[in-house]
Amino acid sequence: MDKQMTAAEVVAQLKDGMTIGIGGWGPRRKPMALVREILRSDLKDLSLVSYGGADVGMLCAAGKVKKVVFAFVSLDFIPLEPYFRQARQGGELEVMEIDEGMMLLGLRAAAWGLPFMPTEVGLGTDIITQNPDIKVIDSPYDDKEWVAMPALRLDAALIHVDRADKRGVCQIAGPDHYMDDMYARAATQTYVSCDELVDSDYFKDPAVARQVFWERSATSGVVHIPGGAHPSSCSPAYGFDVPHYKVYTASAKAEGGFQGYCDQYLGESEADYQQNVGGLEAIKSIELPTY
Amino acid sequence: MTTSAADYTLAELCIVAASKAFENGGEVLATGIGVIPRLAASLTMKTTNTDLMMTDSEAFMLSEPNPLGKRGDDFVQFNESWMGFSRIFDNVWSGKRHAMLGPTQIDKYGQSNTSALGGSYQQPKVMMLGARGFPGNSISHPNSFFVPSHNTRVFVDGECDFVSSIGYNPQRLPKGHSLDDVKIGLMITDLCVLDFGGPDHQVRLVSLHPGVTAQQVQENTGFAVYIPEDVPVTEAPTAEQLAIIAEMDPHNQRAYQIKDNPAGDRS
DSSP: OOOBOOHHHHHHHOOTTOEEEEOSBTTBSOOHHHHHHHHTSOOOSEEEEESBSHHHHHHHHTTOEEEEEESOBOOSSSOSOHHHHHHHHTTOOEEEEOOHHHHHHHHHHHHTTOSEEEESTTTTSHHHHSOTTSEEEEOSSSSOEEEEEEOOOEEEEEEEEEEEOTTOOEEOOSSOOTTHHHHHHHEEEEEEEEEEEOOGGGGGSHHHHTTOOSOGGGOOEEEEOTTTTTTSBBTTTBOOOHHHHHHHHHHTTSTTHHHHHHHHHTOSSHHHHHHHTTOHHHHHTOOOOOO | OOOBOSOOBHHHHHHHHHHGGGTTSOSOEEEEOSHHHHHHHHHHHHTTOTTOBEEOSSSEEESSOOOSSOOOTTOOOOEEEEOOHHHHHHHHTTTOEEEEEOOSEEOTTSOEEOSEESSOSSSOSEEOSOOTTGGGTTTSSOEEEEESSOSTTTBOSSSOSSOOBOOSOGGGOOTTOOGGGOOEEEEEESSEEEESOSGGGOOEEEEEOTTOOHHHHHHTSSSOOBOOSSOOBOOOOBHHHHHHHHHHOTTOGGGGSSTTOOBSOOO
16 A cells, blocks of 8 residues: 655645644654644644644644643753743643653553543642543542543644655654654554655564554555654754754744744745755754763 | 762762662662752762663663763763663653652642743743653652752742642542652752651751751741751762762763852851
């Protein structure tokens, strides 16, 4: 089955009001080219589920977001995501603020077709007092109460990977696949952008096959976009773009705000964008971070 | 017993004091977020608790802690296993972890806040990081705190604006739990070391950094601190400890963690 699509075709599949999960972690391996394609569209009223970085910030700044399910929204080396912060402080957003592990459990519940997963995480905190949709339940097996983390069912998941074949076999070659497998499984439709499109025999090597974290049946569409994670990283191919994130963060305090950032960088297409940030070779030469 | 060094910074004193939080936990994953907590965990792993486990702060478990900052091209880190974020939660929920973090607010119950300040929850005055992994800390495994500037904005009067992690608050105690299920270790600040060993889990003064008085601690804390009759002075680092800290922090990032990088002895 050939699942290749364009970014515009992915966005055409998305509808106003959908719940969209975005893979990656903070400034790491985010499907930013697909996010940019949403910025160029008239999609709105989205609910996002994300270990958030500029993906969440940009979509909030563009007025496309109704609700965010999050444990953090951060650029790591810039701890506070500037546009998410603005949106929260403007009182614009519905939120479900949860723990990082609770998000994993919610995605897992959705992936496994369960209504919830029990956990002790969140007990005694404002995670449960501020979230009327998260119930605390009695256990049938002990005398304790437990948080029933509800399934986080996604209409669509967007993920960026190092390599994929046209059938949707995806390799994540970097040190961590984060929770991307759970995003892929929790979603009705999973759209993957890849830095490199490969033939299926690329996966013959068992060491490579070990870097495939979900079956191709969980991938709906494959978009070949080299450099598509920029300005986030796609380790080991390239790191995150520190100067670009600084410019992006500064734009939140500049007169033009996010519109000014978009005018300067977004363009009509990913080719425009890459030209505006110095080209694909520049993206691919960004040094990996040291932790 | 090695003799204390004559010359050390407050940051180095805090690293040594914080390292004690990891001493008696046995074979657990030490997660020190920030320069001082990470150096504290590294020091413990290299000295008093060599069973301790640490990661590379990215995706691998290490048999030897990594030095901070840029490492030479010939540096090879001592991996022992993969430890991506999903697996971190397998560890967290096994209880075999001790985290040390620096929240924005801490209250008298040991509840902490990393989420939002002021305003309403719908529209906070200051949006911060979010709850991150805090709601799982101190209920799933022991949790300690590092506070680089001990003041009443951090150690607040009343409850935190948003409770990101559980503390010893009887009003919020979940059904079937006792306050002893809450696991908060040490709180290391630029003034002193505190724990929750006072009557009914009251915050207790454990030691005072050289030149700091108990009155100073109380004045800079928004709630009553239990002050025992004899409060020792925080132990000065030894020359051996300072050498290990320097080896683990070759770019001297520790000098930028506490305002003006004061000397350890302020008497």
